[in-house]
Amino acid sequence: MQIEDTTTTPKTVLVTGASSGIGAAVAARLIGEGHHVIAxxxxxxxxxxxxxxxAAAAAESGGSLHPVRLDVTDRAQVEEFVALARERTGRIDVLVGNAGVMPLSRLDSLLVDEWDRMIDVNIRGLLHGIAAALPHFTAQGAGHFVTIASIGAHQVVPTSAVYSGTKYAAWAITEGLRQECDPTIRVTTISPGVVTSELADSITESGAAEAMRTYRAHAIPPTAIAAAVSYALAQPSDVDVNEIIVRPARRG
Incomplete structure (x- = not known):
């Protein structure tokens, strides 16, 4: 059997949460590699x-970026987002589920609205993307889901109970998807450690905010996560990179 070489083929890649941090870095990296990004x-x-x-990188590589306003908690918007990408290029090759929020707090602070927001964005938003893209991937006999989870999916610290719960859910959902999908559909979970981003700006509890400032003393840039996404996408079609954990070298 001849294996399709996908390492240099331009792909149509959807990236959620692409306005800053990891999402923006992923979009920029993939555009520079000649891919067509729906952000x-x-x-x-x-x-x-x-x-x-x-724009300059796109002109040199042949890649492109098409901006779309998207709230992943709105299922109809996510469906339209995926449909638009397919209309523009005739297919969709990759969905990078990156949108997420992280308002850390102790459970006894009872910031229930913030818990609900994390559940809506980090879990429901991911599921909306899977539900919208999976039928297209199945119909065309190929596709790649990349979920940006978190080191919080693998460890829990004080103030991270709900956030870690949502990221463990993201990990579990993506792993279940991998096991259920046809082998022609690849599935990757990438769990970043401490990354320079705006996520910590949403923390309203003073104690959690102070702890995060200390914790982020040795953050790595979002380009490190973009490189991991690029690596997973660049593998031959018979290679499925299932999981990558990327964290600062100075942290255990």
């Missing part, structure tokens, strides 16, 4: 700025 996020102005920032 989704709530902050459309940030996406247009990203398009301008990557």
């Amino acid at each position: 989704g996020a709530r902050r459309l102005d940030r996406l247009h700025a990203l398009a301008e920032h990557t």
Whole structure:
């Protein structure tokens, strides 16, 4: 059997949460490699700025970026996001489920609205993407899901109970998807450690915010996670990179 060489083929890649941090870094990296990125996020102005920032790289590589306003908690919007990508290029090859929020807090702070927001974005948002993209991947006999989980899926610390719970759910959902999918559909979970991003800006509990400032003393740049995504996508079609954990070298 001849294995398809997918390492240099331009792909249509959907990236959620692409307006900053890991999502923006992933989009920029893939555009520079010649891929066509459909970038989704709530902050459309940030996406247009990203398009301008990557314009030169896109012109050189042949890649492109198309900004789309997207709230992953809205199932209809996610379905439209996927449909738009297919209409523009005739297929979709990769869905990078990156959108996430991280308002850490102790459980006894009872910040229930923040818990609900994490559940809605980190779990329901991921499921909406899978539900929208899976039928297309199945019909075309190929596709690649990449979920950006977290080191929080593998360890729990004080203030991370709900966040770690949502990221463990993201890991479990993606692992279940991998086991259920036809082998022509690849599935990858990438769990970043401490990364420079805006995620910590959403922490409203003072104690958790202070702990995070200390914890983030040795953060790695989001480009490190973008490189991991690029690696997974670049493998031959018979190679499925199931899981990658990327964290600062100075942290255990």
